[in-house]
Amino acid sequence: MKWIIDTDPGIDDAAAIITFLAYRGEDVLGITTVHGNVGIEHTTKNALRLVELMGMDIPVYKGLTQPLLQPPATATAFHGSDGFGDAHLPDPTRTVACGHAVDFIIDQVHRHAGDICLLTLGPLSNIAVALAKDRSITREIREIYMMAGTCRGRGNTTAASEFNVYTDPEAAAIVFASGVPITVVPWETCVDTMFGPDVVEEIRKIETTVGRTFAKAMEFAVKKTLASTGREGVVLCDLLAACAAIDPSVVLESEKVLMRVETGGVYSRGFTMVDGRPNRGVQPNAVLCTGCDRSKIASMFLAALGHKTN
Numbered sequence: 001m002k003w004i005i006d007t008d009p010g011i012d013d014a015a016a017i018i019t020f021l022a023y024r025g026e027d028v029l030g031i032t033t034v035h036g037n038v039g040i041e042h043t044t045k046n047a048l049r050l051v052e053l054m055g056m057d058i059p060v061y062k063g064l065t066q067p068l069l070q071p072p073a074t075a076t077a078f079h080g081s082d083g084f085g086d087a088h089l090p091d092p093t094r095t096v097a098c099g100h101a102v103d104f105i106i107d108q109v110h111r112h113a114g115d116i117c118l119l120t121l122g123p124l125s126n127i128a129v130a131l132a133k134d135r136s137i138t139r140e141i142r143e144i145y146m147m148a149g150t151c152r153g154r155g156n157t158t159a160a161s162e163f164n165v166y167t168d169p170e171a172a173a174i175v176f177a178s179g180v181p182i183t184v185v186p187w188e189t190c191v192d193t194m195f196g197p198d199v200v201e202e203i204r205k206i207e208t209t210v211g212r213t214f215a216k217a218m219e220f221a222v223k224k225t226l227a228s229t230g231r232e233g234v235v236l237c238d239l240l241a242a243c244a245a246i247d248p249s250v251v252l253e254s255e256k257v258l259m260r261v262e263t264g265g266v267y268s269r270g271f272t273m274v275d276g277r278p279n280r281g282v283q284p285n286a287v288l289c290t291g292c293d294r295s296k297i298a299s300m301f302l303a304a305l306g307h308k309t310n
């Protein structure tokens with residue numbers, strides 16, 4: 001199976017990418033960046049930093065600079081103005097690949113038809129445009145593993161909406177309605193699987209360059225989590241989606257449901273509707289992950305942080 005990671009790094013994206021590359025790096029065709037946590041220039045620079053940090057020759061393609069309809073939103077309050085906790089990490093020496101992320105996705109899906117999955121960690125703008133530009137890829141993408149949306153209507157960006165969907169609801173609606181099978185890790189499951197101070201301390205102890213670099217960026221998010229919730233620890237949402245894609249056994253509880261995205265509404269724009277009602281002739285389009293194995297995910301992540309670049 002081949003993979004493309006679509007991402008808006010982002011501290012939790014960094015955790016996801018480090019882990020996915022440590023376990024599946026040889027199967028990753030490329031990383032595509034998108035607006036999101038911070039602007040596209042920062043998300044692209046951070047993606048280049050991560051492939052360089054992991055010592056892997058994986059191309060990074062720049063994607064959409066803004067959502068389909070609304071102006072871009074950012075999450076600098078949690079990720080810092082540079083998207084990596086304002087840790088002032090050294091600039092990458094790698095450069096972005098030529099060509100647009102959307103064209104790279106379309107081209108690689110055709111080349112690996114039926115044997116390619118996407119791991120999406122940010123707003124779904126690139127994926128939506130790829131689907132709109134060449135509808136035939138809907139039949140060739142095996143599955144999309146994504147961190148997106150909510151399962152009980154408890155949003156993080158608005159009361160009803162999670163950031164990746166909130167920032168581009170039209171794009172999410174296109175992807176959810178495309179017919180491509182999706183496995184969704186929603187916001188509430190990420191909060192339920194929050195790393196406590198014990199895991200944070202384990203991360204801080206790792207002596208590798210990968211571990212020290214991530215820990216430096218993570219501190220910003222740990223401080224913000226304590227300040228905003230009073231809880232010690234950190235929620236690394238995207239890491240759950242990456243681990244579910246690497247080893248589905250980390251998903252302890254899931255259900256097949258129909259998921260749709262609300263694009264109207266004053267309070268509900270960006271809400272992900274979950275219809276799991278039995279015997280209603282509902283055709284599920286998503287595996288919704290409602291419970292994950294925190295200790296297994298922590299072990300996978302700590303092992304990945306121990307990755308030594310030769």
Ligand code: RIB
Pocket residue numbers: 008010011012013036037075121122123147156162163164187237238
């Ligand atoms: O709501 C959390 C999601 O939005 C994560 O993917 C985080 O990185 C941001 O993109």
Ligand code: CA
Pocket residue numbers: 007008009010012013036037121122238
């Ligand atoms: Ca993200």
